[in-house]
Amino acid sequence: MADNPSDPDSSRAQAREAWARAASGEPGLQLHRASADAGFRSYWRGQSDQAACVIVMDSPPELEDVRPWLQVRDLLAGGGVRVPRVLARDVEAGFLLLEDLGADTLLHVLDADNADAHFDAAVDQLLRLQAIPCPADLPAYDESLLSRELHLFDDWFLGRHLGITLDRDESGVLETSYRHLVDTALAQPQVLVHRDFMPRNLMPAGGGPAVLDFQDAVRGPIAYDPLSLFKDAFLSWPEERVQAWLSRYHARAAQAGLPVPVLERFMRDADLIGVQRHLKVLGIFARLHHRDGKPKYLADAPRFLDYLDAVLRRHAELAPLAALIDRHVRPALA
Structure with a gap:
């Protein structure tokens, strides 16, 4: 059974935090749930004293491949549609670092x-x-x-x-x-x-x-x-x-x-x-x-x-x- 990505004690959560800190270059980055109801994906807001906020998308690869999201995102961006900027990615692990667009839709x-x-x-x-x-x-x-x-x-x-x-x-x-x-x-x-x-x-x-x-x-x-x-x-x-x-x-x-x-x-x-x-x-x-x-x-x-x-x-x-x-x-x- 896969780890529950919303469980802060899971090995997935530890991997997510370690990746986010390395990808952002912020060893003190702390992750907090940013939104729910995204299928098997979850979104986490990363904050530290030194850095602006970022968003981590966690898409466990055995549950939901992140590549279709990236393919459509790149298609839309190429057509001039405003979509979230991708700051870092690890497709095999299912992690993306995205710009933070705020809390309000x-x-x-x-x-x-x-x-x-x-x-x-x-x-x-x-x-x-x-x-x-x-x-x-x-x-x-x-x-x-x-x-x-x-x-x-x-x-x-x-x-x-x-x-x-x-x-x-x-x-x-x-x-x-x-x-x-x-x-x-x-x-x-x-x-x-x-x-x-x-x-x-x-x-x-x-x-x-x-x-x-x-x-x-x-x-x-x-x-x-x-x-x-x-x-x-x-x-x-x-x-x-x-x-x-x-x-x-x-x-x-x-x-x-x-x-x-x-x-x-x-x-x-x-x-x-x-x-x-x-x-x-x-x-x-x-x-x-x-x-x-x-x-x-x-x-x-x-x-x-x-x-x-x-x-x-x-x-x-x-x-x-x-x-x-x-x-x-x-x-x-x-």
């Missing part, structure tokens, strides 16, 4: 008064990201991945969390809805997609905001990342502001030469890829609770039902899905 500093400015700056980075040509070996947000994510909703949220068993007709409603969502996603113009481009993964920084948590990037639907930015997992905005921000993103993307369709089609695409994401996230939150012992995320489940309510009734082809959610999910949560 964009989620911590956003409010109703400054949101326009912060989102404009975030879109600056997003447009650069989406303009990067996708490497031939970049995974695709293909039918298999889109479908697998959607089934997290019925497997983990409906089944495991709510204990709901659908009859054959209701299962057919889900499958028909999933088919429509997958088909419309695949029909969108395809670009580099971060897959979690939201305020918690953006850091206010010089030349920023800096983009984090990009290692799962794929080639996929152009509306996915802007929708993720404005319909965040942890912070909701009035629907009219979201629609205005999406419209502004569309105008800027078109001006930048990105392959956005006409506005009406783009807004429809954003709606539908949003439904795919909202269903997936409900499934992920249930899985985090039941499989990983992280129950706090389910407190945000009502937010995603509100997101679905705002969209499903705009699209007649998804009315059966709306009815299924009204019949089963709302009563179960109430």
Whole structure:
């Protein structure tokens, strides 16, 4: 069994500290947990009396290879996206020394008064990201991945969390809805997609905001990342502001030469890829609770039902899905 990287007495912790001191040239460097919920990776803030803060990424190689993170990081940096600077690395051991971008993410500093400015700056980075040509070996947000994510909703949220068993007709409603969502996603113009481009993964920084948590990037639907930015997992905005921000993103993307369709089609695409994401996230939150012992995320489940309510009734082809959610999910949560 691998050492727990969060255990200060483990051999992994000792190796991490020794490497960080050598890599930084600071023998008195002390490491303190900087963030959690990064899969098998952990992040540690290094401080000493003589040095500015640094961040150590610890990615135990037997659990999570650091090379995909580095490959995508270098791809984004090459396209002008603001990403954390790598100060030192030991790929075989799974240690990186990174610049410290501070403790506050964009989620911590956003409010109703400054949101326009912060989102404009975030879109600056997003447009650069989406303009990067996708490497031939970049995974695709293909039918298999889109479908697998959607089934997290019925497997983990409906089944495991709510204990709901659908009859054959209701299962057919889900499958028909999933088919429509997958088909419309695949029909969108395809670009580099971060897959979690939201305020918690953006850091206010010089030349920023800096983009984090990009290692799962794929080639996929152009509306996915802007929708993720404005319909965040942890912070909701009035629907009219979201629609205005999406419209502004569309105008800027078109001006930048990105392959956005006409506005009406783009807004429809954003709606539908949003439904795919909202269903997936409900499934992920249930899985985090039941499989990983992280129950706090389910407190945000009502937010995603509100997101679905705002969209499903705009699209007649998804009315059966709306009815299924009204019949089963709302009563179960109430």
